[in-house]
């Protein structure tokens with residue numbers, strides 16, 4: 001394998017002179033700030049919201065660095081994972097020319113973002129056990145393949161991909177390998193963050209939207225080599241993470257203990273929900289999950305979905321998705337919500 005980021009980047013990005021903000025140009029201590037055309041009088045909110053935020057969010061990165069065990073220069077923060085995904089397309093993939101590979105069924109944004117950027121999508125569907133089809137994947141790669149998207153634990157199937165399979169991809173592909181670890185905190189499997197040392201072509205994505213319970217704040221993370229993070233920082237909008245989000249995230253990151261308690265509880269509830277679902281006659285199979293949701297094969301996905309909706313309970317109908325025929329994707333709720341769900345699936349069975 002010979003990974004060279006310069007062979008991968010778009011020419012316009014290689015040549016790009018990034019926007020230099022007032023906050024970039026002056027970083028020292030000062031008494032009076034007249035460099036950024038902010039409102040010098042203040043704001044209707046707490047005072048400092050009249051100021052532009054730190055473009056590179058160093059305080060958050062310092063805290064994340066301690067939590068994740070990786071230096072701050074290896075971290076990029078995006079407005080949700082969506083931004084972490086989109087920037088990779090814009091930086092590395094030439095519209096109408098390059099392609100990327102996805103392994104469906106998987107998260108929809110890899111494909112939507114490709115379409116927005118006019119990038120060809122190639123598909124190597126997962127095998128029946130929802131693991132990678134390496135033989136097929138290999139046949140799809142050509143000189144224009146820039147990214148292979150892997151999601152582990154995968155959405156909507158819930159399982160983690162085999163570590164050795166991911167390593168095979170990392171070792172044999174010269175482009176970027178992105179591992180989306182949105183659900184890693186609910187998994188028995190290790191993150192690939194420590195493996196960044198060994199793989200210059202690896203990007204690991206995580207998010208505060210799931211285990212951290214902060215979907216409303218929009219904070220996605222990408223972990224990668226300094227060279228890849230530099231590209232991210234060059235292409236991103238200068239102030240992509242607002243001050244309000246930065247303030248709240250900084251506070252939340254002090255509560256690792258509380259988050260770990262929630263993770264433990266949710267994993268416990270997942271086991272309980274799995275057991276209860278397996279007893280229901282309308283349920284054919286509950287797939288093993290490393291995430292905070294269960295993929296559930298039923299005798300009538302559409303019918304159960306509609307029945308639950310009539311009772312005010314919304315789940316995700318995935319029955320039209322390849323390899324997910326008859327399946328609902330159900331997020332693990334509170335103990336009470338899970339009981340409510342089970343009772344209402346039972347009442348469907350009795351109709």
Ligand SMILES: *Cc1c(COP(=O)(O)O)cnc(C)c1O
Pocket residue numbers: 079080081082083107151154155180182206207208209210215218219220
């Ligand atoms: C939920 C989810 C995300 C999170 O996206 P955000 O934009 O960070 O909220 C990312 N990847 C996968 C696979 C997900 O299911």
